[in-house]
Amino acid sequence: MKKKGWQRITALLAVLISTGMTSFLSGCSLPLGQQAATEQQRATPTSAPPLYHISWTMHQNLPVPKDAEMLKYVEDKFNVDLDVWNLENNKYEALLDMKLAQGAIPDLFRIRQSQDLLKYQQQGVLAEIPVDTLNTYAPNLMRAIRENAPAYEHSGMIDGKYYGIPVINPTNIYRTPVVYRQDWLDKLGLPVPQTLADFEKVIYAFTNDDPDGNGIKDTYGLSSEGMNVVFGAFGQIVFADQLYFSTKDGKKVIGALQPEMREALKYLRKWYKDGVIDPEFITGENKGGYKHLSHAFINGRIGMTSMGNYYHWIQDGDYLDLRYGQNGHTAETPVQSTFNVKELNAKNPDARVVFGRPFAGPYGQRGSKAYDMLMSFTAIGANAVKEPGKLETILRILDYVSANPDPNEAAAMAFGVQGKHWTWTDTLPENIVILPPYDTMINYQNEIGANIGMTIPVKQEGRREQWASTLGLEQDGIYNALEVATPSLAKYAPELIKLKNKAYISFITGERPLSEFDNFVQEFMDSGGAEVLREANE
Numbered sequence: 001m002k003k004k005g006w007q008r009i010t011a012l013l014a015v016l017i018s019t020g021m022t023s024f025l026s027g028c029s030l031p032l033g034q035q036a037a038t039e040q041q042r043a044t045p046t047s048a049p050p051l052y053h054i055s056w057t058m059h060q061n062l063p064v065p066k067d068a069e070m071l072k073y074v075e076d077k078f079n080v081d082l083d084v085w086n087l088e089n090n091k092y093e094a095l096l097d098m099k100l101a102q103g104a105i106p107d108l109f110r111i112r113q114s115q116d117l118l119k120y121q122q123q124g125v126l127a128e129i130p131v132d133t134l135n136t137y138a139p140n141l142m143r144a145i146r147e148n149a150p151a152y153e154h155s156g157m158i159d160g161k162y163y164g165i166p167v168i169n170p171t172n173i174y175r176t177p178v179v180y181r182q183d184w185l186d187k188l189g190l191p192v193p194q195t196l197a198d199f200e201k202v203i204y205a206f207t208n209d210d211p212d213g214n215g216i217k218d219t220y221g222l223s224s225e226g227m228n229v230v231f232g233a234f235g236q237i238v239f240a241d242q243l244y245f246s247t248k249d250g251k252k253v254i255g256a257l258q259p260e261m262r263e264a265l266k267y268l269r270k271w272y273k274d275g276v277i278d279p280e281f282i283t284g285e286n287k288g289g290y291k292h293l294s295h296a297f298i299n300g301r302i303g304m305t306s307m308g309n310y311y312h313w314i315q316d317g318d319y320l321d322l323r324y325g326q327n328g329h330t331a332e333t334p335v336q337s338t339f340n341v342k343e344l345n346a347k348n349p350d351a352r353v354v355f356g357r358p359f360a361g362p363y364g365q366r367g368s369k370a371y372d373m374l375m376s377f378t379a380i381g382a383n384a385v386k387e388p389g390k391l392e393t394i395l396r397i398l399d400y401v402s403a404n405p406d407p408n409e410a411a412a413m414a415f416g417v418q419g420k421h422w423t424w425t426d427t428l429p430e431n432i433v434i435l436p437p438y439d440t441m442i443n444y445q446n447e448i449g450a451n452i453g454m455t456i457p458v459k460q461e462g463r464r465e466q467w468a469s470t471l472g473l474e475q476d477g478i479y480n481a482l483e484v485a486t487p488s489l490a491k492y493a494p495e496l497i498k499l500k501n502k503a504y505i506s507f508i509t510g511e512r513p514l515s516e517f518d519n520f521v522q523e524f525m526d527s528g529g530a531e532v533l534r535e536a537n538e
Contacts, residue, residue, distance in 0.1 A: 050081040052390050054397075055381070057085050057096070057110040058452050061290060061443045068449025070416060078397055084452070090291045100125055108394055109379040110454075115242055115485040115493065117156065117164045117377045122490060127380040127391070129162045137395035140403035141165070141456060148457040152374055155484055164377030165398075168457035174468050175370040175477030177310050178229055178359075179340075181303040182352040184211035192356040196233050199304075199359045200267070206303040207276045220278040223285045223296045225307040227268060227508075228369050233361030234260040237369050237478050238504060243493055245482040245536060252481055252536040256500045257524060262517045263362075268508045278302050282505055290339070298343045300351075306368050310468045312339040313353060319467040322425055324433045330425040335464075358476045370477030374484070378454045402453030416450050431462075486535035492528030499527055 058064075063086040064071060075082050085106055087095040092112050099106075105125050111117050120126050135142050142165075145153055149168040156164030180192060185202070188209055193199040203221020205211070211219055222230075228237050236255030237244040244255045255261070271277050278301055285294040285307055292308035317334040325331050337345055344351050358366040378398065385391050401413045408418065411432055415422040421438050424430045438444045445451040468474075485493070503520040506512035512520075525533075 048079055050075070051079050052387065052393055053081045053083060054108065054384075054390070054394060055083045055085060055104075055106040056108040056452065057087060057106045058108075059089060059110065059112075060084075060086065060446045061089055062446040064446050064449050064452075068447065070413065071449030071452070074397060074401065074413075074449075074452070077400075078393060080393065080397070082452075084449075090288075105381040105383050107381045107384040107390070108398065109381045111164060111377040111379055113242065114155075114166075114372060114374045114376055114483055115489060117379070118158060118485040118487065119490040120379070121158050121163050122487070125382050126163045127382050127385045129165070129380055129391070129395075131162050133392065134162065134165070134395060137392045138165075138399035138403075140405060141399045141454075144403050144456040144458060148459070149373070152457075155374055156377055156379075164379045165454070166374055167376040167378055167454050168373055169371070169375040169455055170373075170457050170460050171309075171465065171468075172371045172373050172375065173477075174310055174465075174473035175358075175475075176225075176228075176306045176308065176368045177313055177471070177473060178306050178356045178368055179297070179304065179313055180354050180356055181206075181211065181297075182354040183350060184303045185354070187211055187213070192354060193359045194357070195360050196230070196267070196362065199230075200271075203271065203276050203304065204274070207274075211303060212300055219300065220302050221271070221276045222304045223278040223281040223294075223302050225285050225294065225305045226302070227281070229306050229358050229367075230268060231255070231261065231264050232358050232367035232369070232476075232478055233365055234258075234264045234363070235361075235365040235367070235478075236261060236264075237367075237480075239501070240369065240480075241497070242480065243482075243489070243496060243500070243532070244478075244480050246478075247481050252533065254524075254529065254533065256504070257521050257529070262514060265504070265507045265514055265517070269510060269514065272508050273510060277508070282509075293340055293343060298340060298347065300348065308340060309371075310355075310471065310473055311464060313341055313355070314338040314464075314467075315341050315353060316345075319463055321463060322431055322433050323439065324423065324435055330427065330433050355471050355473075357472060367476045367478035370479045372480055372483045375455065398453060403456050412450075413453065414451050415445065416448050421448065421450075482536050486532065486538075488528060488531040488535045492532055496524060496527060496529055496532070499524060 064084040071082055071084065085099070093116070100123070109120070109126060111120060145166060145168065149166070152166040152168050155166045156162055180202070184206060185192065188205045188211055190202050190205060191198070193202050206219055206221045208217070210217070224239055228239055231238045236246060236258055238256045238261065245252045246255050247253070268277065278296055280296065280301075285296040285302075285305060286292075287295040292312045294305045294307035296302045297305045297307065314335055314337055316337045319335055320332040321335040322330050323333040341353060344353070358368045360366045380391060380394060384394060404410050404413070411422060412418060415432060415434065416438070420435065421444075422432050422434050425433055503512065507514055507517070
């Protein structure tokens, strides 16, 4: 077996460039795992009955079969029975809460939204994880966090007790892209917008000047995701699945309540009245399935979006990737399109996209939504600690599939069996290459039971990330200034988000006059917002 240094582990993620098989969420990256045994070793049953039945939640875009080969390998190695809960990622919280309401608590408890840690702790469904136990049985995982993201090491503590292992996504240094139909811009003779005034000119042309050439007025400038770039031109983010905070004069404020949003809403209100905004923006750009797909963009309704992440918008030939050839050797090959672009080109082979910098607003501000570096938490369910030794076993497995220092083992748990699912390149520096037919199968890792661990903050140095850096995506990101929940935020956030979204939609569509913006702010504060702000600043 090849033995390589820790730095070689970072090469694992390079394969995602070519395959488009990433299972990233809101910006999620693949976890590191460990080596599987040979086919014969995995086929050898253990004589002893399983020590524990462990229910396990994870990020997944496809169901994990009970008999998945890599799942079976982990079960045999640790003599456990793993029960992976196949909760659809798009509906994860709703499906998880339904299970919890029925009295079922997962042993390995994935908390997809970091602000939900406090909510679940208050519900009594999480177990405390003694820090000494965590460091003893998940040493590699905790070492990676301490060395690469020390500011987040204690972010999973509540009242001095550890309840959540922080999941830090290193690729979230890249903000969401601002994407335009390049072929529409070319046809209309327009450059990529640099200012809000430029943007306004472009979206009116996208709506009124027949950019798709079908002779029908059936196109629009933007929809819901593009609106956040408009808000970003005034320094804030509004439409998200959490309340976005920013910092003003040394204090936390809620972006949607800021007076400059009234000015941003004037633009959106006018554009909606003039028919420039897709009237279906209220239901969003995604119409089901993989949540980062903008069907409004794919179907040619809109010409601009900020949906998804950079790896959802790769075009054929954006950079050179390493692929496995028929001669049994790896070679540099132009990368193939992924996700949104792949779907777009299936409908319109001549369509092209281009990334633009977030356009500047009237006061020089600009930005698009950036996902928190603290992506989520991995916790332990309350029932797991009722069986002696079960907590320790879960942590050993989690450490094994997430942060083992042996790159061969890491590659196997992330991508499957060496020689069957993947191989090392035959040139230096060595990288991972997925073998046919898996190199064209999206999310094949779910189908074989690989990639069941958590993301750790190892620096990304793959070709895809090098490409993202050339696009300037490390600049102009607007992050949430409050990454974890306070008690009042856990209590009031769901209703406050509904109140905020309803008000903004009403302001944009004209159902509610902008003169009532201050009334909306007061309603928000009276509905728990004042307490949320107070605790956030405390």
